[in-house]
Amino acid sequence: MVSERGLQVLRAIVQDYVDTREPVGSKAIVDRHHFGVSAATIRNDMALLEDEELIAAPHTSSGRIPTDKGYRVFVDHLAELRPLSPAQKNAIGAFLADTGDLDDLLVRTVRSLTRLTGQVAIVQYPSFARADVSHVEVVHLGGSRIVVIVVTDTGRVSQRVAFLASEPTADETAHLKLSAASLLTGKSVRDGAAAVQRLLEADAAPGRDDNLRIVLRTLAEELEEFRQDKLVMAGSATLARREADFRGSISPLLEAIEEQVTLLRLMGEMVAGDHGLATSIGRENEPFGLAEASVVAGEYDVTGSHARLGVLGPTRMDYPSNLAAVRAVAHYLSRLLEEDEQSR
Known part of the structure; x- marks a missing residue:
């Protein structure tokens, strides 16, 4: 059991060691912290702290430094946090x-x-598994290249570039956006990912709206990233x-x-x-x-x-x-x- 003064001595050792990177001796504690007791008394307190494995001597005849256990006791007995300026x-x-x-x-x-x-x-x-999808966008970048954007109600924005099977017309780009938005908007990330996966599995035949399938796979990748820590x-x-x-x-x-x-x-x-x-x-x-x-x-x-x-x-x-x-x-x-x- 550490006494109240023992805790104060431990605090002094932790503070001085953090500040100086040097082992702390009894004389330095007396000089810096004004406990109102002799160096011999502080040495006795330090011996008790060492018995409790809260401090240790890194070298023979050196001062003492805190152990991991000592830092734990120090943190657990913090009276207050140092306020920011x-x-x-x-x-x-x-x-x-x-x-x-x-x-x-x-x-x-x-x-x-x-x-x-x-x-x-x-x-x-x-x-983000509990976040809701608030907006989905499909933007044609030229050629067969598009960018798929997903926004959640938590403010997370994800965008991913994909290459379609063929260059889309303006009407097809609008259709791809409408299809993605109607599938996901208002759903949670978890439910949206499940809906995309079900649609991909149900429409797996080759040659059937390959561009939409590419958009869905891109959405699945984005939503999976949202769900990962x-x-x-x-x-x-x-x-x-x-x-x-x-x-x-x-x-x-x-x-x-x-x-x-x-x-x-x-x-x-x-x-x-x-x-x-x-x-x-x-x-x-x-x-x-x-x-x-x-x-x-x-x-x-x-x-x-x-x-x-x-x-x-x-x-x-x-x-x-x-x-x-x-x-x-x-x-x-x-x-x-x-x-x-x-x-x-």
């Missing part, structure tokens, strides 16, 4: 304002978050710059960023606490092959459901500031999506 809040609002579609907004979101934290920023697309990320280069902060190789982190599946699983299993925030620290991520990293995540609201955004970096990160940044950006993103929904 007015300048930081204004920067978030300005950077996310006047965005185009949802894709643009999420790209700006991760860029804003990585600027605030200096970590890899991650945002999860909402689940997807991440947007920014700041991957920061991992290389922070390589000294990791105990081992950063290769598993780079692989996870490239493949995304691991990060999607991890973020999906993180348990949120107060304010919808969650952390997963160091060895807690071992089942995902990411024992060298910590993830801080928050939830944002979209059309009655939740998706997550967050940051990934070394365990030696500024948790209070990163949690505050994630919470603030999630709040702005939720508000912008709500305003967009109300304006539709």
Whole structure:
């Protein structure tokens, strides 16, 4: 059981180690934090923290650094999050304002978050299986080339170029658009995908309206992409710059960023606490092959459901500031999506 002063000493060690990257000794704690007790008393507190495996000595006769367990206790006992400055809040609002579609907004979101934290920023697309298709467009680009556009009521826009079996006339292009729109508009992505698949299977004979069949296959591919979990990320280069902060190789982190599946699983299993925030620290991520990293995540609201955004970096990160940044950006993103929904 850690005493209240022991928690204060742990906080001091975490804060100083994050700030300086150097092991923290008892004298430095006395000098910097003014506990009103002697260095010998602080050494006793540190010995108890070490017994609890909350801090460790990286070298003989050195100061102490937090362990993964120590960071967990530190985060769990945070009295409050470090508030963002007015300048930081204004920067978030300005950077996310006047965005185009949802894709643009999420790209700006991760860029804003990585600027605030200096970590890899991650945002999860909402689940579009529950979104409704609000608009379908087929545009003739010349020759046999068309572009098929699908828009959902959540603001997601997808477009895909396809090549028809023959060059369409203006009337045929209008017919292709009407057929696609009447099939999908007002349906959920899930139901729309099923309707397209049924029509493709029912009309599989070769030579029967090949151009319409190509449009349907293109729609099926677009809707399937909507249904898949997807991440947007920014700041991957920061991992290389922070390589000294990791105990081992950063290769598993780079692989996870490239493949995304691991990060999607991890973020999906993180348990949120107060304010919808969650952390997963160091060895807690071992089942995902990411024992060298910590993830801080928050939830944002979209059309009655939740998706997550967050940051990934070394365990030696500024948790209070990163949690505050994630919470603030999630709040702005939720508000912008709500305003967009109300304006539709």
